[in-house]
Amino acid sequence: MANKHVITLIVNGKDYTLSVEARRTLADALRDDCGLTGTHLGCEHGVCGACTVLVDDKPVRSCLMFAVQAEGCSVRTVEGLAKGDALHLLQKAFWENHGLQCGFCTPGFLMLAAGALEADPDLSEEEIRDILSSNLCRCTGYQNIIKSVCLAANEMRACPPSADR
Ligand code: FES
Numbered sequence: 001m002a003n004k005h006v007i008t009l010i011v012n013g014k015d016y017t018l019s020v021e022a023r024r025t026l027a028d029a030l031r032d033d034c035g036l037t038g039t040h041l042g043c044e045h046g047v048c049g050a051c052t053v054l055v056d057d058k059p060v061r062s063c064l065m066f067a068v069q070a071e072g073c074s075v076r077t078v079e080g081l082a083k084g085d086a087l088h089l090l091q092k093a094f095w096e097n098h099g100l101q102c103g104f105c106t107p108g109f110l111m112l113a114a115g116a117l118e119a120d121p122d123l124s125e126e127e128i129r130d131i132l133s134s135n136l137c138r139c140t141g142y143q144n145i146i147k148s149v150c151l152a153a154n155e156m157r158a159c160p161p162s163a164d165r
């Protein structure tokens with residue numbers, strides 16, 4: 001137990017008690033200790049955004065945050081977006097509008113967009129483009145990602161998601 005800290009992460013509403021070194025990243029804790037591999041690791045130094053999750057509802061690059069810093073926070077990952085068989089409106093929009101190809105970047109884009117639209121459901125296309133520009137995609141050329149998020153934003157405005165996240 002030397003040099004390890006026992007922490008409890010609340011991920012997608014479930015408690016995970018972990019014993020981690022202070023240097024363990026939130027991304028590694030989610031993937032390797034919680035078994036939630038939907039959060040992807042690309043660059044591992046804050047550039048690509050593939051590892052984006054929501055911490056207390058704000059998008060965070062989980063490769064840049066230590067797991068111990070997330071103690072007591074609400075962490076949401078891509079695994080928590082769908083409710084059973086019902087896809088989140090963002091997931092549905094990505095699926096229907098070819099917002100992904102290989103899908104490696106997709107969890108990061110979904111969580112980034114989810115956090116942004118929950119914070120401000122009235123984001124303009126210009127603002128959505130600006131927010132999405134923080135994440136990288138090697139496949140799509142971005143147009144269908146932007147289209148998917150804009151269409152999902154319209155649907156979320158018409159039919160806001162329930163508060164039980
Ligand atoms: S893996 Fe975290 S920003 Fe690229």
Ligand code: FES
Nearest residue numbers: 101102137138139
């Ligand atoms: S869909 Fe392949 S990296 Fe974005």
